Amino acid sequence: MYEKDDPRSALATATAPRPDSGAAIAAAQYLDLRANEVVRAQNVILVHTDAHAGDDLDNGTLEGELAIVVTGASPAFTVVSKDGATRVDEPGLVVVPPGASRISVEADGPLVRLIEATEVQWRDRPANAAAYAEDHPRVALLKRWPEPVGEPRVRFYPLSQVPADPKRFGRIFRTRSFMVNFLPEQDGPRDPHKLSPHSHDDFEQLSLAVQGEYLHHIRTPWLNDRETWREDEHVRIGSPSVTVIPPPTVHTSEASDPGVNQLIDIFSPPRVDFSEKPGWVLNADDYPMP
Template sequence: MYEKDDPRSSLATATTPRPDSGAAIAAPQYFDFHRLASPDAGTPDGRTAIVRGQNVVLVHTDARAGDDLDNGTLDGELAVVVTGDSPAFSVITDDGATLIDAPGLVVVPPGASRIGVHGDGLLIRLVEATEPAWRDRAANAGAYAEDHPRVALLQRWPEPPGGPAVRYYRLADVPDDPARFGRIFRTRSFMVNFLPEVTGPRDPHKLSPHTHDDFEQLSLAVRGEYVHHIRTPWLSDSTGWRDDDHVRLGSPSVAIIPPPTVHTSAAADPGVNQLIDIFSPPRTDFSAKPGWVLNADDYPMP
């Protein structure tokens, strides 16, 4: 599944797959945000696209200076994925304003909040899929009219010991380390892995096809292009068999990868490529690896 020098080769989940449940396997989903943006999705001129997985709603906004983005009054935390193409912005809560001006992850506590945008660029927000303000606004809401039986439902992880607060984790404070798999942060509901930027196409002789037992993966392309290779295993019901997918997407885009499909994604652009992987709930296997989750002290495991 993994090359020997891939940090994931030491994960327990890499060697101990669960017995198959026999439930139907959901279809992969692919979204190009430039084509999906809608005037009804949060910005009046069609600059916001909304998609969801079973447990998370992803809100992608092509923001402009002066935008005032209302997050609503949320029961759970909100996360903002900040990339090199994001503008500076302020997170505004009842406790005041927090300036965000560099790539990383921002966690906003439950309650009412807004985002005041100070420049032009892309903003990605994550909210729990049960939030009334967001759950029915996703372009693919119909795909989750019923829960997918193979995906574990979200149960929030423990509250941060420091209590509710806006927390800002800057990528610049944690350089890439080849002994770690990306730069991983978690909240009570989400795990976000900023994978390194890579230049040029991935070596086709060194892909890493693998499966997940019970969680979806949202692979968010923020730079370059990727080919998502996904194979749906054959079950006894042949009406659910699918041809292999080899779907090429530019950026910004997202592939929603259901369990237990076999999957791997290959950078394809001759320039710079970057993926950010999103999981909900947080992954236990990644969390169990010492040093992998960079804000583990703020967000303990169950």
């Protein structure tokens, strides 16, 4: 599954698949965010906004936390909530506590917001809502993890404070409902001889392409009913896009642009296996495990 020098090779889940449930396996989804601003997976809604200077983005009044994924192309902005105003002008993850909030945008660029899929003000907006008219039986439903330590407030985790470490897989942050992994930028195509096909037992992976182009390789395991079998998929998609990868498909993503490529992986609920690795979750002191 993983090369020996891949930090994921030491995960408990890397070699211990669970017995198969026999439930239907959902199809992968490849979503161009230029055409679909609001999309979803089972537990999370992703909102991609091409923001402009002067925009005032209303997040609504939410029961759960809001997360804002800030990339190198994102504009500076200020989050305004009942706790005051918090200005953000560099890449990282912003977590906004429940309640009403807005985003005041200072320049042009993309912003990505993550919202729980059950939020009343957002649940009917996703372009792919029909894919989740019924819950997918193989995907565990979201149960929020424990409250963060300390008083509710806007929290910003800048990437600039986290040096790269080859012993750690990406730069991972979690909230009560989401886990976001900022994978490193890749210059040029990925070595096709060093891919990492793997699968997940009970959670979806959202692979958000923010730079470059990716070739997503996805194989659906065969179940007893041959009519449910699918051909292997090798889908090329540019950025911005999000690919929703269902369990227990075997998958790997191959950067293919000659320039800079970058993926950000998103999970809801947070991954237990990543959380159990010491030092992997960079804000674990703020967000305890169950």
